[in-house]
Amino acid sequence: MLLGYAGTCRLLHYGLSIMPTLPSSSATSLFSFQRANDAAPESVSLLNREVLGFFDELRAPLLRYALSFGLSIHDAEDTIQEVFLALFQHLRQNGSRSNLHGWLFRVTHNLALRRRQRSQAHEVDAPAEDLWLDPSPNPEELLLSSERQAQLRAVLRVLPEMDQHCLRLRAEGLRYREISAVLGISLGSVSTSLARTFARLARTEGRR
CATH class of the missing domain: 1.10.10 (Arc Repressor Mutant, subunit A)
Incomplete structure (x- = not known):
């Protein structure tokens, strides 16, 4: 069962706890989307707003998950930027919208794992197990x-x-x-x- x-x-x-203290970041400073040549400006603008909505909702849990791979905060932030750029491209290419919440975690998992494998030295802001302990x-x-x-x-x-x-x-x-x-x-x-x-x-x- x-x-x-x-x-x-x-x-x-x-x-x-699943709520470690995370650095604040604005969506506009973390990533920006380039207008696609083959898409109308209005369509791109709508996609931007949709992706920014997902960013506001899921940045914190996705960043926590990326950090659990032992990435530095800088590498984890870069990973999240890649994740939302991938989401933009996925939606722009009319990819499936079924369970985008799970899709974002899956992409985060794959990109964080790949970044960790490429890294020669892991700079961890806190021990992985401590991310589960309430900091306050x-x-x-x-x-x-x-x-x-x-x-x-x-x-x-x-x-x-x-x-x-x-x-x-x-x-x-x-x-x-x-x-x-x-x-x-x-x-x-x-x-x-x-x-x-x-x-x-x-x-x-x-x-x-």
Whole structure:
């Protein structure tokens, strides 16, 4: 049986967060679209506005996901620029509009992975596991002992990379089928990965 949002709620109860502090950036300064010679100016303007709408909505979660690959903030920002340029080209060429939310995460995954593979040295602004810990105090976090925080970090640190990807995408609100499409794995593999991760976290919680 597939895990529902209850699994994600349990994850949040373990003191994890999907909202690290991200640098602010305006859409106009991050990227600009060139007018295509074979498209009418009005059409390009409409596409610009549509893509900017997606940018405003999804920049933060996509940037968090790019950072989870160990990219520097500069490389992650460049990756997101490439993602939205790819979206513009995709829409301009009348590409499928089915589930563009999942499409953007899939392109981010592929481009971030490619950039990481090309990189000779990884400059990480924060350890990957720390991106899951709430950077600002809240009542729940104040109740967590330093020992518990250390245990959670240890669990996240040893997760296989695919399990980390599944967990991050689920925490960003993607459905199981969307995660399957982004990562190119079966629906059953997504379910198994998340069940395994939640079981590890539950065992850690039980040892408190």
